Amino acid sequence: MTRPTPEALLEACEHLAGCDPVFARAHRSVGVPDWRYGAPDYAVIARMIAFQQITTKAAATIWGRVEEALGEVCTAGILGASEETLRGCGLSRPKIRHLRSIAEAVETGALDLARVHAADMDAARKELIAVKGIGPWTADLFLLYCGRLDAWPSGDVGLMESYRMLSEAEARHETRAFDQLAQSWRPYRGVAAHLLWNWINAERAKAYAADGGR
Template sequence: MTAPSRRVLGTACETLAAADPALARAYDELGIPEWRVGEPCYAALCRLISYQQLSTTAAGRIWERTQAMFGEVTPEAVLAADPEDIRACGMSRPKVRHMISIAEAMTTGRLDLERVCTSDLDFARKELVSVKGIGPWTAELFLLYSVGAMDAFPVGDVGLMEAHKLLLKVETRMEIKEFTRHAECWRPYRGVAAHLLWGWINDRRAKAAQPSPQA
């Protein structure tokens, strides 16, 4: 997958900045965000599943062990493996079941990622979430990273809501429903807004973690 061009992202950021003061501040401080890019493949879905409800560090270690076990994480390899061996990498039982469910859907043709990549966004969403193990959050992130859908949007992502709160300099972040309604004003660039918010808060955390200069 190729990320949207900087020209396209710049146009989107200008539009978002005009629609939302929080995004205007993020764009002013961060500039055009780096677009996260992934391959539209089975392994990308499994990686997203492995990262659910875990810290980035812990999930990264689990995914590294999973990759080391398989060499290449493919539907055929997962279906041929002993589920307990996959669990030994650190995957929970539900996550292993989800990996198997998605592998079965792909080998039978119920899930066709090439079709997902070339379909309109609504159809792509429906095909992804029709498979057990792919929830809305996973589907939206796959559409963002692996398909490059500029209006894909992971509803309920705590990092996005926290970044928006901090940018507005308010005490309490929006509830999920309120935040989802608010994000409607970002269409058709909700995915770009997500990258702006993630990029801004990650940059903020990185600067906070830097040691203070010696006096």
């Protein structure tokens, strides 16, 4: 898969807008969303691991240190770096273990990212989550970044909050209920995710500007 074309995204947005008024509102506000595309390689997965469970600002700082320390984030670089070096970048021990486990799987061929990239989504997801360190959310997000229009990062709080705000509901959906709702957005759940992300990020930017950048 490659980055979706603007034409394909527009078609998907119009389909979603016809399925759910929430997406009609989001589409009117942000237009065709920017796609979070990443080449289907180890560095993309490694970055996802580094960014998990901490603030975006802190994760960006840590990732910048990793890139500076290794020059290029690749399987050989991660496996060749000492734990002291990686810890010095700010990575936790569990994340280092996961990064190395995934790197070893790529090096041995247990995880073939070219094969994952070409496979249908179910097979691709199965191969990814078979590797220690790659959970369902990471697998789905990787497939989404690779351009899969129907990949769905279950449990993403930002998506649930964006949908709540757009629908003017008092409470967010629980994860299971939100996943069930998302079934009605197939085969464009990934586009739905990007619309929701783009909309809530735009709203946060407006609030930040209105607050004088504080």
